[in-house]
Amino acid sequence: MKSFANVNARDLKDAALRLKEPNAIAIGGGSDLLGMVKDHLVQPDVLVNLKTIHGLDQISAKSSEVNIGGLVTLDTLSHDPMIRSNYRVLAEAAESVATPQIRNVGTLAGNVCQRPWCWYYRNNFPCFKNGGTKCFSVAGENQFHAIFGGGPSFIVHPSDTAPALVALDARFRIAGPSRERTIPAAEFFALPKVNAAKENVLAKDEILASVHLPRAGKNTRSTYHKVMDREAWTHAVVSVAAVLEMDGQVCKRARIVLGGVAPIPWRLDKVEAMLEGQRITPELAAKAGEGAVAGANPLAKNGYKVPLTKAVVRRTLEGLAQV
């Protein structure tokens, strides 16, 4: 690896200030970022180690919300009894990531801020993500690329927790050197047509400090369904984060967010509207599947994601309806 200094951050402000330096990068669990340093995708002179900041690794339930520190590991998140029972989609999403070794150190914030796994990007092609002005997947091997929201870059957002958090109407607390801001999860992620080089709105000197979930309504059921190209240790080909607030057999409120299909977590607001006020019958679930792929724009080699998405949405809703 190139040489760099590891700087242990004292607190969020200290970390954010250090991140102002031109070649300083924040690092949490490090599983992905160290690999990116080794592959010369990033060239830090300073790694600002966030793990030494106290207090960012707690899950705490308040009266109106649940706070999850950005440094909470995926393993902790997936096993936390309160998260499992009240925010199951998030526990399942965290549990689906990679392997035990990675979940033991991987953080929630790191998973949300993870860079894409597009093989052109990762093989150092001079693409948008690497500071260039082209997306090589368009005319190339795009089996795993976007069917929604793509252009000019067609990456898919690689995070599992991100669609779950959007489906849970989470809010993200972002800490900078002199101020903090809290924004809805959905506003954290940015389409390539806004900025093809990045996937989210974090400034260079900002850190995703914590995630805040509204109190789960009674009778809320949720799940995360991830389709992978081997039984484990793979990013989602397509995934569905679904949260349904039920009133008896009727769905009062729905949030359906897809992973693996777009450069950002892809919320299906039209499908949600279809479900709200209805009983989730197999027919409605099938209609929801159809609705989920309306307007899809597959590339030359990822057309299979359309029937796949349709099926995964239908199955997920059928499964949740029976809970």
Next chain:
Amino acid sequence: MSRISRRRFFEGTGAGIVATAVPVKGQQPARPAVPRTTIQITVNGARQKLEVEDRWTLVEALRDHLGLTGAKIGCDRGECGACTVLLDGKPVYSCSQLAVWADGRSVETVEGLARDGRLDPLQEAFIEHDGPQCGFCTSGQLMSAKALLNRNSHPTADEVRAAMTGNICRCSNYNRYVESVLAAAAAPATTASAAARRKA
């Protein structure tokens, strides 16, 4: 400050002169000193003090600077598990941890499994049930299995597979590893006689 210029790929057909260089802008022959840090880690129960380059991974520190070559580097990217060690009791990819982050923490490697000359039941079982073929993934498989049995002493086969998912075996001896771990979980507490029979 350094900036690496990108390689430019020639697009299209036909020949063309393409300059492909990776100069480091403003690079001088002699470089600034590589940042180093002194760390204290407990490895297999023994306190160690070590001066490391900040960029050294934990597996590099263990293998090249503490002489513990049991953990292997299979991919150096957290994609294979050959480097699995226990960090404060939890299995991690030591290739994806900086050595400096282990400061003040405790690391267990395969060399620490045997106690007082007696093999761990897992090691016994791996021998009896033919766990290792080429043996390169074996240290990592052992550490993941050890962490599993530490928290769940009677796992099912599915639980074993789930706990060891992060350890690739290209010889593909997966059936045998699962068999071995289940056997170790079922083994009696002491296996001194079996250990005594072993020869190097």
Next chain:
Amino acid sequence: MTTLNSVGHPSPRIDALKRVSGAATYTGDIRLPGMLYARVLRSPHAHARIRRIDVSKARALDGVKAILTRENCDVVWGSGDTRNKRYLFNNPVRFAGDAVAAVAAVDRHTAEEATRLIEVEYETLPFVLDPEDALKDGAPEIQPGGNLSPNNQGQRQPEVLRRGSIEEGLRAADHVFEDHYTSSHINNAQLEPRVSIAQWEGGRLTVYASTQGISNCHTEIARDLELDAKNVRVVCQFMGGGFGNKNQCHDFDLMAAMLAKQTGAPVKLEFTRKEDYVAVHGRWPTKQYYKVGVRNNGTLTAIQLRGYSGMGPYRKGTGGIAGIEIYQCPHVERTVHPVLTNMAVSANLRGPDYPQGVFGLESLMDDIAYSLKIDPVEFRLKNMTRKFNDQTPYTSIGLEDCIRRGAEAFEWKKRWHAIPGVGDRPAKRGAGMAMGSFFSSLGRSSAVIDVDSRGMYHVHVGVTDIGTAAKTTMALIAAETLGVPLEKIDVIWGDTDRCPYSVGESGSRTTTHTGYAVVEAAKELKRQIAEKGMPRDNDVLTATANTNPTVPGMARYSFVAHFAEVEVDTDLGHVRLVKYVAAHDSGRVVNPLTATSQVKGGATMGIGMALHEGLLYDRASGVPLNAGYYGARVMTHRDAPEIEVLWVETEDAYGPYGAKTLGEPTIIPSVAAVANAIYNAIGKRVKDLPITRDKILGVLA
């Protein structure tokens, strides 16, 4: 089959203790005083002329001790290309990953940094990735003389196998079936990345290589560096797998040696995993066109294969596409074109010619069976080989038993559907099978056994044990022949200074070649003991055997049949293995414990080849996109099904105690068995490996 004392009993590996305690020393574990670290700079282009290399900035970097490029190193890597001259550093570079320079420095980070300071000016050239395209007019010429790589006689002709007259065979058929199949470049992906350590002491070179073939390495290093053989020593005590691609000396062994020479220090050259995927070699990708003629009653009359194998730009492998030999058929014609391309080089991976060819042939045979409404098992029993090449008797053949007993253990009748795709949606189950055979060679090898006054026997063999438990196999054979317990046997291996010639652990030949030499050496030693008595004090009795047995007038083969049941989720295109039975005839099984592990391993590798693996190239740039364990979706614990192994032990008069080949037959039918099971489940066929989700959803659409 008679029960023996040592051979045939399940025995734990004699070196297992070292492997489970972290005490086994692999090449990368070795550190020598003053050792330098080396890394290689590689071409980012698929085909390019190097106009200029400037190493000045790299050389000036603090800690850099030596740099090799074509300009100061013109060593030829003799085994790097069996048809053309291949240097350590070539110009033009002919594949993305071709070596351009090697740097030795005080540590690996400095060495890597230095490679990035080397400035190279490339003139890119047109490239070609597909073997059929490479034969078309106007395709870029990769080596002088054209892209069809010459055959063993030096002629630019495809490799041809003929039996009878294919025209007659096709005329005699009631039906002629035609189809085509493709397979991908598969990397060996052994868990130990490539590494080599070279050290000179005066004029004597020691190479700590990660190799399956210390003897081969030894001979080739001496040849390529123009050294006296006695001035070269190759050592490999433990190595982390090879599956066929570590059987010879490699360019990086020679680079390490040259860097060590220049610097006067030992040099350890290390590969990254990505380099391991693209810079050495893997299984050749193929395109296979079949025509098969059959009678109404299911008897074969003709098999024709026209095949193209992508060999990369340097010819290291045969390019063969095997499978036809498992069928009895009067008229056969196989024409295989090994073709140069600008992809990663192709060479040996477990059963090099086989699993891809068996995939193609057995897919078509399956289709034929269904068309004629014949049970696929019955079709194989009807048409399976009885004599090699339909004329030479086998020394032993248990293929029928493999098929019958395998089918029974698998519950074929219960799991297989006469009408494919008939199950309930969305999760459809189906069963498939395939058969295979593999040459069980006998040939040259050596062994030296001595006995000391304590009654300890030392067996010196040139094996390194790539995971096959070869050391244990040799010990069992020695113990059996000598009539002593296993504890009395000590195996000395992995060092050309101490061990005699061994063929190298490839072609599954170790047990048969070297095991045979061990038998003969043991017999000779017994004779000496009978004559002179056991040695006393510091005396030692020594027996040497240099053997090269032949099997006159007969063919010696191992036989296999694999059966797979899959469940295909037709909504998601997902395949899950439900049941898998592997039936093997490898003659007498020397060590059932480790042999069974071999079968489980090979079958699982084959499932990965069927469902997941294949090196994918970006067509516009000729750069591979998915190198590495993640990219290749290598099978994990959760992917691996339970593989049930069934031994059909035939009596064979040859080889050590009748043992036949074992390691490679394990993968041969596995890919086809899975492909045929998928067809049975969904009623549609995917003819392009790997059978990934997008292809399954594609045929179902």
